[in-house]
Amino acid sequence: AADQLNRRGHDVTVFERNDHIGGLLMYGIPNMKLEKWVIDRKQKVMEEEGVKFVVNADVGKTVKAADIVKDYDSVILACGASNPRDIKATGREADGIYFAVDFLTRSTKHVLTGKKDGWVDTKGKNVVVIGGGDTGNDCVGTAVRQGAKSVVQIEMMPKLPDERAANNPWPEWPRVCKTDYGQEEAIAVFGKDPRIYQATVKEFIADKSGKLKKVKLVKLEPKKDAKTGRLNMVEIPGSEFEIPADYVLIAAGFLGTQDYVAKAFGVKLNARTNVETAEGSYKTSVDKVFTAGDMHRGQSLVVWGINEGRHVAREVDEFLMGYTNLP
Structure with missing residues (x-):
């Protein structure tokens, strides 16, 4: 403009x-x-x-x-x-949880200046990224390049098919699974896709000093709302599980x-x-x-x-x- x-x-x-x-x-x-x-x-x-x-x-x-x-x-x-979308889960106040753009900003400032003031260094740490979009992918790639011990990316929605489904013909936009550079680099380093589909955070778990140590996840399944007909992702009872997390990066959109x-x-x-x-x-x-x-x-x-x-x-x-x- x-x-x-x-x-x-x-x-x-x-x-x-x-x-x-x-x-x-x-x-x-x-x-x-x-x-x-x-x-x-x-x-x-x-x-x-x-x-x-x-x-x-x-x-x-x-x-x-x-x-x-x-x-x-x-x-x-x-x-x-x-205005970033937050994750309202128990333990949200734990030390080690950042919004994605805040994390990326600190990383870029460190790359440009070499200064460590405010830098979030994920080297040797377990990193969990919440969100499957471009920003989440950038967080995955950045954490991998910083030398993270592990990187996991949480996506609420089911995995898209690897190839076009019969009800998604050309010239419609291809609704297929996209593996971007961040995921590709994570696969190359850790030997597996970092994404966990159909899951969301149930609880952030910190140690006695308030430092984040784990996240409790719960599996989700799609269910159609009887009144609206909308497909909602709902929790599967008894499906909770925990993964280690020194840092959580929230990339859930704006x-x-x-x-x-x-x-x-x-x-x-x-x-x-x-x-x-x-x-x-x-x-x-x-x-x-x-x-x-x-x-x-x-x-x-x-x-x-x-x-x-x-x-x-x-x-x-x-x-x-x-x-x-x-x-």
């Missing part, structure tokens, strides 16, 4: 809450998937073209939203779906935008806690405030962030100028 609006001739400033720009590109995606010199190169090009970047600016906390609204002709909120940002600007949220806009629009309920990306559509892909950034830039340009010739 900043790139497009700057090329149109607007004076653009980007406020970033972290110490480096890039959001999830910088700290949520490990270096082995996206080397950070790519982001640094793009930042340098944009700065030379006139875009201003202000880092360590946590708008809604260290920077007042009211000041930004007052000082600028238009504001775009592109703060991501950064619930939407962090509410302090939305409250600071006074924008309305929808039922999914994303910033509300009219269908096909990026304008929020507050005058001259727009939104785009995960904050607008919910947790999604980088390519959708790029797409929405271009679309919101076009809408902001038209709002400011009365017309737009942005693509």
Whole structure:
């Protein structure tokens, strides 16, 4: 969005809450998937073209939203779906449980700087990852590369078939089991797939000092709800079992935008806690405030962030100028 609006001739400033720009590109995606010199190169090009970047600016906390609204002709909120889904199980307060992006951020900062402040070092430790998506896979790959003693990945849903089922023909999206780089590396190191399907955490078990030592899991089975017809994963009585865990990394997805940002600007949220806009629009309920990306559509892909950034830039340009010739 900043790139497009700057090329149109607007004076653009980007406020970033972290110490480096890039959001999830910088700290949520490990270096082995996206080397950070790519982001640094793009930042340098944009700065030379006139875009201003202000880092360590946590708008809604260290920077007042009211000041930004007052000082600028238009504001775009592109703060991501950064409210992580938690696991509410007994023993959640144990030491050694981290949200996935927090763990990945600490790891990336250590790789970039060599400093160990706040670094979560999984070398020689038993690691349990909760969640089967891309972020969970990144946690698996990172723990393997750090030299973890064991890595287990917990998935609630049943394992998908290795090949297309009869009711999933081309050109439908293939609903098949995907083994990504993290799982491939775990298989190469430990000799087995790290994933446990149809299971969830029942309890986090710590020692007397409060340090996590084990997790109690319970097996799940799919059952159709008689009223709604929805397929729910329900616990199988008596199926509990324990596995060792020095660290648990929660990669269970995101619930939407962090509410302090939305409250600071006074924008309305929808039922999914994303910033509300009219269908096909990026304008929020507050005058001259727009939104785009995960904050607008919910947790999604980088390519959708790029797409929405271009679309919101076009809408902001038209709002400011009365017309737009942005693509």
